Amino acid sequence: MTAGGPSSRRARPAAGLLAFAATLALTLALLAIPAPRAAAAAAAHPPAIRAPAAILVEPATRDVVYARNADQRRPIASTTKLMTALLALERLPLDDVLSAVPYDASPAESVAGIRAGERLTVRDYLRALLVQSANDAAQTLAVRVAGSRKAFVALMNRRARQLGLHDTHYTTPVGLDVPGNYSTASDLVKLALVLRTHAFARETTDLRSVTIGTGSRTRTFRNQNGLVRTVPWINGVKTGHTRGAGYVLVGSGTRDGVTVLSAVLGDPTDAAREQDSLALLRYGLGRYHLVHPVTKGHRYAAARLTYRDQDVPLVASRTIGLVTRRGERPRITVTGAPAKVDGPVPQGTRVGTIVVRRRGEVVDRVALVTGEAVSAASAVQRLRHLIGSAVVLLLLAVFAGGSLGLVLLRRRAVRRRRGPVGGTETA
Numbered sequence: 298m299t300a301g302g303p304s305s306r307r308a309r310p311a312a313g314l315l316a317f318a319a320t321l322a323l324t325l326a327l328l329a330i331p332a333p334r335a336a337a338a339a340a341a342h343p344p345a346i347r348a349p350a351a352i353l354v355e356p357a358t359r360d361v362v363y364a365r366n367a368d369q370r371r372p373i374a375s376t377t378k379l380m381t382a383l384l385a386l387e388r389l390p391l392d393d394v395l396s397a398v399p400y401d402a403s404p405a406e407s408v409a410g411i412r413a414g415e416r417l418t419v420r421d422y423l424r425a426l427l428v429q430s431a432n433d434a435a436q437t438l439a440v441r442v443a444g445s446r447k448a449f450v451a452l453m454n455r456r457a458r459q460l461g462l463h464d465t466h467y468t469t470p471v472g473l474d475v476p477g478n479y480s481t482a483s484d485l486v487k488l489a490l491v492l493r494t495h496a497f498a499r500e501t502t503d504l505r506s507v508t509i510g511t512g513s514r515t516r517t518f519r520n521q522n523g524l525v526r527t528v529p530w531i532n533g534v535k536t537g538h539t540r541g542a543g544y545v546l547v548g549s550g551t552r553d554g555v556t557v558l559s560a561v562l563g564d565p566t567d568a569a570r571e572q573d574s575l576a577l578l579r580y581g582l583g584r585y586h587l588v589h590p591v592t593k594g595h596r597y598a599a600a601r602l603t604y605r606d607q608d609v610p611l612v613a614s615r616t617i618g619l620v621t622r623r624g625e626r627p628r629i630t631v632t633g634a635p636a637k638v639d640g641p642v643p644q645g646t647r648v649g650t651i652v653v654r655r656r657g658e659v660v661d662r663v664a665l666v667t668g669e670a671v672s673a674a675s676a677v678q679r680l681r682h683l684i685g686s687a688v689v690l691l692l693l694a695v696f697a698g699g700s701l702g703l704v705l706l707r708r709r710a711v712r713r714r715r716g717p718v719g720g721t722e723t724a
Contacts, residue, residue: 344576347569348561352482353577355557355585356490357620358655362557362581367483370464371562374537374545375407375430376480377472379488380453382426385438386495391420394511398440400433406473408433409509409516420497421509427498428507429518430536432471439470446470457484460491474541482560489534489547489558503532524548524571531578534558538567548574554587555620590627591617591651591663598634598649602671609638610668613651617661628654631665640671 343363350371353363361367389395399413409431411417417425417437425434439449453467465480465488472478480488492498501507505526506519524531524546533549544564550557559577564570591597591613598611611634619627633649649665 344573344580346561346573346576348564348573350482350562351560351573351577352486353557353559353581354486355555355581355620357556358585358622360622362584363559363577364483368464368481370479370481372474372478372539372542373472373480373485373562374474374539374542375472376485376535376537376545376547376560377467377469377478378426378430378435378537379485379492379535379547380456380467381435381438381449381470382423382498383488383492383495384442384449384452384456385419385423385426386492386498388442389419389438391418391423391497393419395419395422395437395441397433397437397512400436402432406432407521409518411437411512415512417509417511421511423497424501424504424507424509425516425518427501427535428504428520430521431518432473435471457488460487462488472537472539474539482562485547485560485562486558489549489560493533493549499533502534522546522548523567524575528575530582531575536570544570546570546574548578550578550582552582554618555582555585557581557585584623585620586623587618587620588627589616589618590629590653591615591661594668596668597629597651597665598631600635600638600648600667603637603639609642609671611648611665612668614645614647614664614666617653617663619653619655619660621655625655627660630654634665638667638671640673642667642671644668644670 346365348365350366350369351363352361352365352367354361394416395418397411397413397415397417400408400411402408407430409425409429411425411431411433419438422434422438425431426438436446439446443449443452449470450467453470457465457467462480462484465484466477468475468477502520502522503525504520506517509516509518520526521536522531522533525533528550530552531548531550534547536547537545542563544567545562546560546564548559548561557578559574559581561570561573561577564573593614593616594612596610596612599608600611601608611631621627630652631649632652635648638648644667646667647664648667651663651665652659653661653663
């Protein structure tokens with residue numbers, strides 16, 4: 298079995314389970330990708346691909362941009378190791394040193410050549426697993442996490458259920474052709490998104506090659522994913538190949554602030570899976586862009602200063618970036634902004650909220666703050682305001698009185714023109 302990996306940037310040791318659970322909850326919320334959106338997002342000339350099952354998603358909008366048999370259960374080869382890596386990251390510190398367990402590999406298998414008893418860090422086992430797709434590294438991680446291969450497989454299936462991967466089942470931590478080891482294009486992308494919440498996984502799968510320094514000797518491996526080695530903006534995630542699965546690739550790419558993920562299953566050749574993945578990722582990146590509907594320091598409202606004929610600008614406290622489909626425009630509204638502000642008020646005081654909506658759904662809220670410091674009104678300003686108010690009231694009273702006098706004079710003039718009311722009797 299051969300396989301390999303792709304994805305993003307460098308990381309630190311796995312975070313605590315509670316922190317990870319919070320991150321994971323957010324990721325899974327983004328992954329509630331409703332099927333009806335697929336047709337709307339995938340209009341105009343999607344790419345022609347050879348893979349019998351495939352998917353392309355843009356996770357920020359939760360769009361399924363392209364899908365073909367995306368929920369069809371199929372063997373997945375070494376993309377099985379996405380779950381192996383996830384469990385290891387969740388349960389083992391990266392700097393822990395583990396003694397390698399025996400692994401009897403066949404000549405065709407992808408291995409790192411780790412002998413039983415060698416001592417490597419978890420970090421290096423994961424590098425070997427994600428970049429070289431090393432089955433011997435996967436075996437050691439599985440046994441050291443759960444105590445046995447069988448117990449680890451049980452953990453894999455439990456985690457799949459927790460993540461809502463309803464069409465995924467594992468019988469191996471390695472990914473060889475074993476009955477009952479399967480997933481779908483849709484589930485593989487969901488799993489990859491969860492794995493990518495770990496910075497170490499993003500960094501490692503984005504490496505063209507990796508050098509492992511622990512163990513009995515130094516080893517260097519190039520990434521099994523040829524796209525990561527040759528296309529600068531492709532950064533993941535994992536390859537796989539067996540006779541039963543065909544050629545499989547979970548891919549990711551980031552350009553100009555937009556990330557899309559794809560999965561192709563059952564391709565006939567390595568070249569076909571790379572061509573299909575590249576076509577899907579290019580298609581997705583061409584349909585989305587990053588916009589900035591709110592800019593820090595930009596004026597979105599104004600408030601009158603009490604006792605003064607002046608305004609204070611009300612500005613955004615931060616800039617937000619938002620991924621949208623090309624042709625879509627997010628909508629912003631301002632709520633809670635005061636009509637007047639009385640000092641003293643420091644610059645940057647929150648006075649309202651800028652609400653950002655995409656497709657009618659609230660996606661962010663930004664504090665609306667005072668763009669300048671507002672001093673307290675002076676005694677002279679208050680007096681002028683009071684005098685000005687008194688003068689205005691006096692003028693209004695004079696105007697009202699004059700208007701009333703004019704009305705009365707007009708009525709008298711009308712009566713005079715009409716003459717006396719009634720007539721005079723004659724005999």
